[in-house]
Amino acid sequence: MQTDLLGAGDDFVASFQIEDTSVRGRIARLGDGVLDPILKRHAYPRWAAHLLGEAVTLAVLVSASLKFEGRVMVQAQGEGPVSLLVAEARSDGGVRGYLRLNKEKWDFVERVNKGQRPHIPQALGRGVLALLLQPNDPDQAPWQSMVPIEGATLADCAQMWFSQSEQVPTRVRLTVAEISEPGGTKRWRSGGALIQQVAGDATRGATDEPWDNARHLFDTITDLELVDPDVSSAELLLRLFHESGVRLEPPKPLTDKCTCSDEKLLDTLRQMPREEVLELAKDEGAITADCQFCGRLYRFPVDQI
Numbered sequence: 001m002q003t004d005l006l007g008a009g010d011d012f013v014a015s016f017q018i019e020d021t022s023v024r025g026r027i028a029r030l031g032d033g034v035l036d037p038i039l040k041r042h043a044y045p046r047w048a049a050h051l052l053g054e055a056v057t058l059a060v061l062v063s064a065s066l067k068f069e070g071r072v073m074v075q076a077q078g079e080g081p082v083s084l085l086v087a088e089a090r091s092d093g094g095v096r097g098y099l100r101l102n103k104e105k106w107d108f109v110e111r112v113n114k115g116q117r118p119h120i121p122q123a124l125g126r127g128v129l130a131l132l133l134q135p136n137d138p139d140q141a142p143w144q145s146m147v148p149i150e151g152a153t154l155a156d157c158a159q160m161w162f163s164q165s166e167q168v169p170t171r172v173r174l175t176v177a178e179i180s181e182p183g184g185t186k187r188w189r190s191g192g193a194l195i196q197q198v199a200g201d202a203t204r205g206a207t208d209e210p211w212d213n214a215r216h217l218f219d220t221i222t223d224l225e226l227v228d229p230d231v232s233s234a235e236l237l238l239r240l241f242h243e244s245g246v247r248l249e250p251p252k253p254l255t256d257k258c259t260c261s262d263e264k265l266l267d268t269l270r271q272m273p274r275e276e277v278l279e280l281a282k283d284e285g286a287i288t289a290d291c292q293f294c295g296r297l298y299r300f301p302v303d304q305i
Contacts, residue, residue, distance in 0.1 A: 009232070010034075010189060012251040013064045013089075016237060018195075019245035021210035025195035025218075026064045027233045028057055030254065034095050035176075036188045037256045041295050045110070046178070047117045048082060048101055049188065053176035054154045055087035056097040057192035060254060061172075062131065063089035070135040076157075078127025078149055081105035085124070088293075091136075094257035096293040119152045129157045131165070162196070169197040169211060171218050175226040191226030191233075193218070217241060258294035265289060265298055269305045277305055 010031030017024045035056060039049045055074050063072040069091045076085040087097035109118050130146040145165035151157050155172040162170035176190040195218050197211040217240045225236050237246045269277060269287060281287050286301045 010229075011254045013060045013254060014233070014251035015064050015249045017247045018210070018214055018241050019247055021214065021244055022198045023195055023210055023214040024198055025193060026061045027191075027193045027237065028060045028064075028254075029189070029191050029227075029233055030057055030060065030095075031189040031229075032187060034254050034256045035190050038095070038097055039188045042098060044099065044101065045106060047110075048099060048106065048123070049178075050117065050176045051082065051123055051154065052085065052087065052097050052099050053188060053190045054174040054192075055085050055099075056089070056095060057174050057176070057190045058154065058158055058172070059087040059089040059097070060095060061192050061194050063091065064252065066091050066133070068135045068137070068140065070133065070137075070140075073130075073132040073134065075130045075132065076124055076127060076149060076154075077130075078124035080121070080123055080125025080127075081109055081118075082123050086293075089254075090259075092257075093252055093254045094259065095254050096256070096258050098292050100292075120149060120154060120157060121152075124149050129161060131161060158194075169215075171195050171215055173218070173221055173226060175223040177223070177227040179229075189227050189229070193221065193226065214241070258291060258296070260291040260294060260296060262298065262300075266300060266305065269300060277302065281305075 010029045011033040013026060013028040015024065015026050035053055038056060039053060044052065055076070059072050059074040062074070066072065071088055071090040074087045077083065081102050082099050083102060084100040086099070089095050109122050127149045128146045129149050130144055132142060132144045134142045145161065147157070147161045147164050149157055150160060155174045158172045159170055162168055172194045174192045176188065179187045179189060181187060195214055221240065225231055234248070277287065281302045286299050287305065288297065288299045290297045
């Protein structure tokens with residue numbers, strides 16, 4: 001097993017193949033450079049932040065399989081306290097995410113749960129989980145698939161999506177942790193992994209037995225192992241699959257990077273009817289807007305629009 005490709009560290013995603021089997025997978029770690037700033041800039045309640053962190057990690061895992069330049073968006077919409085959950089990971093390694101929360105509904109759920117984490121039906125309510133694949137090339141059509149929000153965790157929902165949309169047996173693990181540092185500082189980090197069964201062929205032969213073995217080993221992963229800064233992802237994979245061996249691909253670095261810009265927002269405003277622009281700007285002579293992902297505030301005078 002190659003262990004030097006994935007040393008200790010965070011903010012990457014990498015693919016792997018269990019040697020001489022029909023099982024492939026991906027593993028990711030997000031920390032100070034990606035997840036921590038995304039969650040801290042919004043100051044979400046603790047368990048809401050956990051949910052967004054898992055969604056961002058899931059988007060990163062899916063993005064590692066992109067065969068084109070573009071983005072993956074994980075989006076959940078429901079009737080619960082979290083009415084919208086959006087996480088995006090792009091082929092250039094950029095990551096962003098946010099959620100829309102009804103504070104009154106969320107506080108009620110927390111009172112009912114007495115501080116325990118809400119399960120997915122409590123947090124999102126009835127709704128759908130969608131995965132969107134969007135190529136950068138405008139001549140390539142986007143692809144989207146949706147499934148009902150079901151299961152206790154986001155990982156459960158993701159497994160259902162893979163089963164129904166891709167019809168590929170898949171196991172998913174997502175973990176978010178808030179690490180307390182000396183002096184009271186807290187840092188967000190996450191870990192995620194998935195494995196999938198590859199269809200059999202003349203070389204691989206039957207795939208059910210290798211898949212069952214890998215699945216049972218994969219299900220032994222603990223939350224602590226996924227996020228422990230003292231256990232590298234390579235060490236974790238070696239613990240799980242040392243009998244078969246694992247072939248690792250080079251990891252892809254990730255960054256906390258939004259795609260908003262003056263140019264994009266101006267283009268949107270310039271497509272609006274003139275009368276509507278003047279109405280919105282009548283008090284200040286300008287239109288202000290903020291990016292829901294990164295929180296950046298924009299202000300455009302009417303004559304600039």
